[in-house]
Amino acid sequence: MDEVKKMDDKEMKSEKSFAEEMATKIYEDGGVPIVKHTGELLGLIPRAIKAALAPLEKWVLQKEYNIEETKKLLEEKLKNVSPDLIESPDAHVAVPALQYISYCMDNEELRNMYANLLANSMNKVVKNGVHPGFVEIIKQLCPDEAKILRYLSTHYTIPTVTLRYEEDKGGGGINIITNFSNIGEICHCENPYDINKYFNNLVRLGLLEASQALSTLTDKNLYKPLEEHFYIQARMNESVIKKAGYDKSTFIEGFMMLTDYGKAFCSICVNDIKTTTGVVVIK
Secondary structure, X not given: OHHHHHHHHHHHHHHHHHHHHHHHHHHHHHHHHHHHHHHHHHHHHHHHHHHHHHHHHHHHHHHHHHHHHHHHHHHHHOOXXXXXXXXXOOHHHHHHHXXXXXXXXXXXXXXXXXXXXXXXXXXXXXXXXOOOHHHHHHHOOOHHHHHHHHHHHHHOEEEEEEEEEEOOOOOOEEEEEEEEOOHHHHOOOOOOOOHHXXXXXXXXXXXXXXXXXXXXXXXXXXXXXXHOOHHHHHHOOHHHHHHOOOOEEEEEEEEEEEOHHHHHHHHHHHOOEEEEOOEEEEO
């Protein structure tokens, strides 16, 4: 009986060793790679999140630095203004402006707008002209739109042409390029052929308005460079017109101009201030 029991114990140990060996093999051959792969995948998620939030972490770390840089900008903006005219700005204008300027310290156009807004909000002479809505407007501008506004602040109007395909018999037509302008090249915009999108946004914000139907600028020479522009000429190819089912191309001349609200915005946020004979004026 003892020998039988010893045999049974030996067989059980043998079976147990075999089972453990097989389990180890299965884990090594199948389990480890899967666990390792899943672990690596899970490990990538925090890294991806960290990379995505890196710009925000950078902003948090640089916040104090950006505030100090803003003070330097304001010193430059207000250097010709009498200290007696400098006072605390209204919080509902200054607080969001300070916050947003820290987001765009790496962009000269937008940074300059916020700095002008802050400087004028601290200036007794002109602070009443600072509308609280100006902060939100700058927030909704891209750098190219800021460049266009800087141009408009001294020129006031921009000539535009709309390229249109039409039928000879007056059966109808379609606008192919709307409100084209070479202002994107003049202002060295990053995307010079997205001008109509920029115009649409500036109109939406109440800064610009488009000319009414049949309203054109008196100087027709302003339209010639637009109608002869290579971007327009490329779309005027006869085969393109015929393929579209139309007989001819034509131009609709117009212009974009600053609204009164747009002029007020530019006087505060776009134009720099200076002092002449002791009186602060908008440059």
